[in-house]
Amino acid sequence: RAAGPAEAAAIKVMGGAPVSMRITQVAQSLHRGVIQGTFNGWSALQSFKITPLIVTHVDMPFGVRGFFYGINGKVFDGLSGKIKAAIRKNTGMHVSRKFGGMNEARGARYRKDAAKDPKRNVIRPSAADQAGYRKKFQFLYDKWVTDRPNGQAKLNAVLKFRAEYRKGS
Known part of the structure; x- marks a missing residue:
């Protein structure tokens, strides 16, 4: 299951056949055999009752998903x-x-629970394997940059923001 074009491209790189659908359709589609896997964070697996239908988890940082309320x-x-x-009091970086x-705490708890479950396989690719995947996915960044005006400057700004956010600044 791919939520959008970037995820679909990543699934293709990994040798899969992406199927586009809403997250609310995933559990039923897994149950019926329409799809064989899904590209989701740990929290979504619980929230949308997907966990009982998944046996093997590939646990690696494929990206960051943004959410907003408007x-x-x-x-x-x-x-x-x-x-x-x-509204103003409950918006901004502190709320983010x-x-x-x-979300991170929930994901860590679900990841830990899955690792303890003898009926589940949690695969965490090595740092070297993850670096190899980053190279394979580089074309997604390159395409994003070329598809928009001032793409490189925008990407640099996003990457800088992400780095600062992760440092806690």
């Missing part, structure tokens, strides 16, 4: 000052870090 500007403008203040930390 509100239409006109709708926001029509809210009371008190509600706007509450909180959700990121919660």
Whole structure:
């Protein structure tokens, strides 16, 4: 299961045949044999009841998935000052870090549980193997850069932000 074109390309590189579908369709599709695997983080496996249908997990950092909550500007403008203040108080980097930390903690717990389960195989590729995959996936970065104006500058900004975020700054 691939959520989008980048994941589909990564699955192809690994020798798979990507099938595009919503996360809410994955459990049923695995159960019926429509797909043989899914490209997800640990938390999604639990949240969408996929875990009982998966026996082997390949645990490696394939990327970062971004989430956001949005509100239409006109709708926001029509809210009371008190509600706007509450929204502003509960947005920004501190909220991002909180959700990121919660997601990371859940993922670590699910990863640990899977590793202890004798019915599951958790495969963690070596650092050398992961470096090899990074080289195989480099074309995704290259395509992203060439497909948008100022792509390299934008990618550099994202990579810098990610590095600073991971350091805790």
